[in-house]
Amino acid sequence: MLKSHNPKRDYLGQLMKLLIILMCFSNAHAAQLVLVFDNTLQPGSSLQARTRSQMLMRNLATVEVKQAAFLIDTYGLEPEDEDRLALYSNAGHLLINAGHNDLLLNKKNIYAMQVKLLKADARLQIYPSYKKHVHFDWLHEVQDPVARQEMIRLLSEHQFKPAFSGITELRGVDEYIDHLYQNRKRLNKSVNMQQLQKAYVELFVDDMEQQEAYASFTLGYSPIHILTLQENDLTAYFIIGLIDELNKRGWRIVEAEKAFGDPVANTYGFFGFATNTYWKSVMPYIDDSVSYPRVIGDRQTKVDQVLQQYIPELLQ
Numbered sequence: 001m002l003k004s005h006n007p008k009r010d011y012l013g014q015l016m017k018l019l020i021i022l023m024c025f026s027n028a029h030a031a032q033l034v035l036v037f038d039n040t041l042q043p044g045s046s047l048q049a050r051t052r053s054q055m056l057m058r059n060l061a062t063v064e065v066k067q068a069a070f071l072i073d074t075y076g077l078e079p080e081d082e083d084r085l086a087l088y089s090n091a092g093h094l095l096i097n098a099g100h101n102d103l104l105l106n107k108k109n110i111y112a113m114q115v116k117l118l119k120a121d122a123r124l125q126i127y128p129s130y131k132k133h134v135h136f137d138w139l140h141e142v143q144d145p146v147a148r149q150e151m152i153r154l155l156s157e158h159q160f161k162p163a164f165s166g167i168t169e170l171r172g173v174d175e176y177i178d179h180l181y182q183n184r185k186r187l188n189k190s191v192n193m194q195q196l197q198k199a200y201v202e203l204f205v206d207d208m209e210q211q212e213a214y215a216s217f218t219l220g221y222s223p224i225h226i227l228t229l230q231e232n233d234l235t236a237y238f239i240i241g242l243i244d245e246l247n248k249r250g251w252r253i254v255e256a257e258k259a260f261g262d263p264v265a266n267t268y269g270f271f272g273f274a275t276n277t278y279w280k281s282v283m284p285y286i287d288d289s290v291s292y293p294r295v296i297g298d299r300q301t302k303v304d305q306v307l308q309q310y311i312p313e314l315l316q
Helices: 007-028 049-062 079-090 107-124 137-141 145-157 173-186 193-219 233-248 256-260 299-310
Strands: 032-038 069-072 094-097 130-134 224-230
Touching (some): 032 256, 049 079, 094 107, 107 145, 173 224, 193 224
Parallel strands (some): 069 094, 094 130
């Protein structure tokens, strides 16, 4: 016998299908991103140091980035640097303890490293946006488990908070591009900034898109991602273009502290400050002890290809 037709049930069924489609579409285009700035408080180059910081703050406000994170090494802080830190803090951006002229950790320097950690903490305490978050590449790269555990013990005793552990694959690439740019400026050669911005934006947006696709496929959902940029002249110039393009692609910039409470973006909570990538939470057997290459290495080929396409004179 044929079942009676129920228009209300059909309507609800169609509505449910529509909601599922919208949810899938929303999830596919709602990738969240936290901005982190490394190698901060650099001296002046083609831009004066304070001018660079002011431009960066103004441009972050323009694209409505409410809270980025700045990794701060307190070694050699000058009064001008302290003014720049106050500028970041007053704008609401999070200051992260990145040590005090620290090198790789080992048994011989464990006590000195601990003293430096506390010294950096004391220097940053005066800024309202410092909340005892820490991030040290060397903590993950040390091969001495005793030294690492001693440092982790100190971190716990003094109630330091782990910052992020996600690392952008292209971290440091913008330092290479800025180096090429500064070389031309020193030689008083012109630079097509519009074309350079296109190359800069394409490199980072494409990398984040690939990272998002890989993470979503592996995890089954989109985690909070970390985009680590160098605090240099090009970042100050191009941050608006970069964020605008990310927004067009469906990315949403969120406050830094949201990532630090995320179990994927910040796997420290599961691995006791001893990892630097979210892949450990997916595949714990991976040995990913190096935070990022110290030199551009084989990544230069890809970067040079993009630069050659948009602004070949930068490679001359």
